[in-house]
Structure formats: C-alpha cells, structure tokens
Amino acid sequence: MxxxxxxxxxIYALMASGLAIIFGVxxxxxxxxxxxxxxxxxxxxWLFVLFGLDPFLSIPLTxxxxxxxxxxxxxxxxxxxxxxxxxxxxxxxxxxLIIVGxxxxxxxxxxxxxxxSYSLLSLDLMDDQLILNLxxxxxxxLSAVFFLLLHLFLNRTWLGKCMxxxxxxxxxxxxxxxxxxxxxCLAFGIGAAMxxxxxxxxxxxxxxxxxxxxxxxxxxxxIVILGGMGSLWGTALGGMLVGIIEAxxxxxxxPIYKPIIGxxxxxxxxxxRPSGLFGRKIG
Amino acid sequence: MEKRFKIGLIILILAVFALAPRFSPxxxxxxxxxxxxxxxxxxxxNLLAGYAGLLSFGHVAFFGLGAYTAAFLAIHKLxxxxxxxxxxxxxxxxxxxxxxxxxxxxxxxxxxLGMLGLAEILHIYFLNEDIWIHSSRGLNLPIITRDIRLFYxxxxxxxxxxxxxxxxxxxxRLGLGLIAIRENEDAARMCGIxxxxxxxxxxxxxxxxxxxxxxxxxxxxxxxxxxxxxxLVISESMLVMAIFGGMGTFWGPILGTAxxxxxxxxxxxxWSTYGHLIVYALxxxxxxxxxxxxxxxxxxxxxxVPPWLAWSGGRKGFK
Numbered sequence: 001m002x003x004x005x006x007x008x009x010x011i012y013a014l015m016a017s018g019l020a021i022i023f024g025v026x027x028x029x030x031x032x033x034x035x036x037x038x039x040x041x042x043x044x045x046w047l048f049v050l051f052g053l054d055p056f057l058s059i060p061l062t063x064x065x066x067x068x069x070x071x072x073x074x075x076x077x078x079x080x081x082x083x084x085x086x087x088x089x090x091x092x093x094x095x096x097l098i099i100v101g102x103x104x105x106x107x108x109x110x111x112x113x114x115x116x117s118y119s120l121l122s123l124d125l126m127d128d129q130l131i132l133n134l135x136x137x138x139x140x141x142l143s144a145v146f147f148l149l150l151h152l153f154l155n156r157t158w159l160g161k162c163m164x165x166x167x168x169x170x171x172x173x174x175x176x177x178x179x180x181x182x183x184x185c186l187a188f189g190i191g192a193a194m195x196x197x198x199x200x201x202x203x204x205x206x207x208x209x210x211x212x213x214x215x216x217x218x219x220x221x222x223i224v225i226l227g228g229m230g231s232l233w234g235t236a237l238g239g240m241l242v243g244i245i246e247a248x249x250x251x252x253x254x255p256i257y258k259p260i261i262g263x264x265x266x267x268x269x270x271x272x273r274p275s276g277l278f279g280r281k282i283g
Numbered sequence: 284m285e286k287r288f289k290i291g292l293i294i295l296i297l298a299v300f301a302l303a304p305r306f307s308p309x310x311x312x313x314x315x316x317x318x319x320x321x322x323x324x325x326x327x328x329n330l331l332a333g334y335a336g337l338l339s340f341g342h343v344a345f346f347g348l349g350a351y352t353a354a355f356l357a358i359h360k361l362x363x364x365x366x367x368x369x370x371x372x373x374x375x376x377x378x379x380x381x382x383x384x385x386x387x388x389x390x391x392x393x394x395x396l397g398m399l400g401l402a403e404i405l406h407i408y409f410l411n412e413d414i415w416i417h418s419s420r421g422l423n424l425p426i427i428t429r430d431i432r433l434f435y436x437x438x439x440x441x442x443x444x445x446x447x448x449x450x451x452x453x454x455x456r457l458g459l460g461l462i463a464i465r466e467n468e469d470a471a472r473m474c475g476i477x478x479x480x481x482x483x484x485x486x487x488x489x490x491x492x493x494x495x496x497x498x499x500x501x502x503x504x505x506x507x508x509x510x511x512x513x514x515l516v517i518s519e520s521m522l523v524m525a526i527f528g529g530m531g532t533f534w535g536p537i538l539g540t541a542x543x544x545x546x547x548x549x550x551x552x553x554w555s556t557y558g559h560l561i562v563y564a565l566x567x568x569x570x571x572x573x574x575x576x577x578x579x580x581x582x583x584x585x586x587x588v589p590p591w592l593a594w595s596g597g598r599k600g601f602k
Binding site (some may be wrong): 029075076077079080081084085086087089090091093094095096097098100101102104105214215218221254256257259260263264266267270271 | 336338340385386388389391392393395396397399400401403404407408410411515519522526555557558560561563564565567568571572575587589590591
C-alpha cells in the first residue's frame, strides 16, 4: 500500500514540477495544467493505438509539442495581460475549458488507457509480501531522472539561473539585461512540456478521460502549495506526501471519497499555511 | 442618457417580460426562467468579484447547497414552498459565514483555487451521501404545480427583488467600502474601513442569492442529482456572463447574462452539446485580451490592443 502511494507520488511530483516552474517563476496560476497533462496523454494514446509506438518512446514528441504550445500560449495570450493577475487567471481558465470542450467533442467521454505487453510484469519481493509492478517502478525511476534533470537545468544552466532571477525580482533581472518576457515564455514552455511527459507516463498506469483535467490541476496546485512555492524539492516531497496520504487514507475512509482527500489537503494548506512547507513567504 | 428615458426603458422591458407568458411558448419561458436565475447569480458573483476583487471559481457550491436544503425541507414536508426558498438562501449564507473567515484572507488566485476545491468537495460529498438525505440516488421533490407560468412569475419577482437588493447593497456603504478595498486595501483600512468584516459581508451576501436560486431550481426541475446542481459549468457561466457584461458595474452582469445565455442556447441547439462551453471560453478569452472592462467598457471605447497586434509604435514581439 505504501508502495502504491510512492508510485503515485512519483507521478504526482513530476506532474507538479511543471506547475512549480510556471507558478514559481511567473507566479501564474495556470488553470489549464491538467489539460496540458491530458494533451500529452492523448498524444501518447493515439500514437500507441495507431502506430503501436511505445508510450515511453513518445515522451520526446509530447515534450516538444507542448513546449511549443506552452510558448504560444504565453506569448500571445498571457504576455499581453501579464501585469494583471486576474486576467492571466481567467485566460488560463478559458484555455482549460476550450481544451476540455474540444476533447469531449473529439474523443467522447470514454475511459481510455494504454496496456502494453509488459504492463503486468511484476517482481515478487519478500515472498509475496511486496509485489512491485516493473512498469510502475520504471516510471518512478524515470520521474526521478526527469526531476534531477530539471533540478540541474534550473541550477546549473544559464537559462535556469535566469529563471531563478526572474522569480526573485523581475525588475532587477531586466536591469541585468535579461529579456524577462522571453524567459517567461521559455519557462512556461518547459513547464507545459514537463506536464505533458507526465501525461505520457501516466497513461500506462491509470485510465483517463477528458473531464479529468480539473481534478489534476487542483492536485498539482495542492502539491506545489504544500511543498512551498519556488522550491523544487518541496514539490517533490509534496507529491510523495499527497500520494502516500491518499493511499493510506483510502484505508480509513470509503474509497468513493478518495478524491476528497486531495481537496481537503489543498484547503487545509491554503487556510493554515499558504506558504507551504519549504516556501518563501507569499503575498 | 436622460434619467427619465432610462426609467422608461426599464419599465418597458419589465412590461415585455411581464406579458411574455401571454404570447410565448413554454420553452421560451423555460429559457427566461433559467436566464433570470443566471442574471441573479451573475450579479451576486459580481458583488464579490467585481466589487471586492475576490474571483470565485466555485460559486456553484452555494447554488447546490440551496438546492439540497430546499429538497430536504420539501421532501420531509417541514416547510411550505415559499419558505424553503428563503431557507435555501439562509443556509448557503450561513455556510458562507462558517467557512468565510479563512477564505477572505486568501487573495487572488488562492481564493479562486480554494473556492474551486470547496465546490468539488461538496460535489463529491453529495454524490455519495447516503445517510441523511440520500442524495446519491438523486432526489425527487413533490410537485408544486405543472403550470410553467406560475414558476415564470415567481422567478420574475425573485429576479427583480434580488437584483434590487443587490443594487441597494452596491450603493450602500458596503459597496463603496468594497471598491475602496479592491483598489487599495491598506489605504481603505487607513480610512477606517474594517476590511475583514466588509469582505465577510460581501461573501455572505453573494452566497445568499445563489442559495435562493438553487432552492428555486430544485422545486422547478423536480428531479436532480449532485452532478446537476454542483456542475462547474454553472460557476463558469456566472463568471463569463458577469465578465462579458463588465465586472464591477451594476448593469454589466445583467446585460451579459442576456447576451451570453441566448448565444449559448443557440450554439447548443445548432452545433453540439459541448459547443457552448467552447464558445463561452472563447468569449472569455477575447474579453480578457481585447476589452477587459466588458461590454459596457467597450461601449465607452475602452479597448486593449495586445502588443502582437499593434501595427504602429509598439514593439514588434520580442527577441
């Protein structure tokens, strides 16, 4: 059960990492987050169904598609209103609705998932006491790898450091000759791309449908806010925590109420400590 | 416009609506009933968002609570029909006063997220609730009347009454105080406005009217499930209607409701069931990008041109 929580937590953490960048760098509340995830999921799904492409091999493609889509959204829709947070909120919200509406029209409200030839392979440890699904395990490792890459990107590359500077003080960054709007664009693109690859991985382990985005958006926010804004490792820990709390929680309350756990954590964190576990103070 | 002309226009429009049942078929009346309830909800949403600056994405929570209160009271025959409407509003307002204090401390997107989460929690709760009101199987209310015209006149009265009440709230000290808080909270507090209690009052007031509308809807529709009355599309519609008309104005949400609802119905009838969602979202996006003050702002000529559309003077994109 704990392992379920950890596996789920790994996916959650990766899902929230994209939002952590968007939220941490630009302080944008991106309501279309879950929908970006679903775009990734559907791309992977159709590639698998139509061409038999392995879900893990479609990761680079979804990364690039959403990287450019994210930049498009930021440049033409969010940048013109970036001084007004209210409108940024509303525009991402309307993107979410448009994507959901189009998905419902195109794919109907069917539950879908990808089952590969190796989905059911598992590893027995400790005489049936602990059964590890190899694919889930692989996803966990892969999430960790992506997380590490993201960490290296933010802390070791010039662009990543630019983002950090923009997050801390936009005006100072401009004075230092950083094109903050360009950086914001790239950050949004990378955030969207990270989300999409999570979608690609998620399709193998759980079912998805067009209406799922909103819940995932809220969950991602829960994790980022729980971990603390602008703290990547806080996000990782937050993802793990939410995954584990959900898995353990289903032990105590009926499983139909499981979705409530995530929202309850969100409300709890928002109301008790909006700066999260490791976050900077927020306004 | 001259004041006398304005009043005349309002009376004329009211007269048209009052006479509508004489010459329009039932489905038009149904549309007008729903439109009336959206006008009230968009106005009360606007009270919180337009005046206090707190954008709620989950106002449907109060609508649903009102609906369930009315259903519970009606099924167990605890109250006559008209009282259940008030009871729905009061319970929603009471709930708002219980949860309000921590919520109004949240600002900007955090408030929106919190409200969205709240609405979803209530949705899931009522979707599975099977102890007191057995809402998981859907609720059947006793039938008040089969005559839609009765509901129409009731809704007509409720809409006028609620909108007049909201008008009064906007023009009272509360409305002015809320504008001051929205513009600059610290300055408002310096001037002796107790921002927390003002925001609380706005929150409670804007919960009351959706509660009444929810109670009305429950009686009107007779059978409903949690997914009908906690449908996030309702929050979204309120939001789009108020923003399209013009946030922070009295007439904005009312005009917006008339336009958006009519458009939504046409799209739903001609294109697709999900079509109106996409159209709503597109309108929201266009309004946010090009005329942030809504329709009323557009009439006054307030237009924003995004940098990538500016053909002269502006910076051409960015490298």
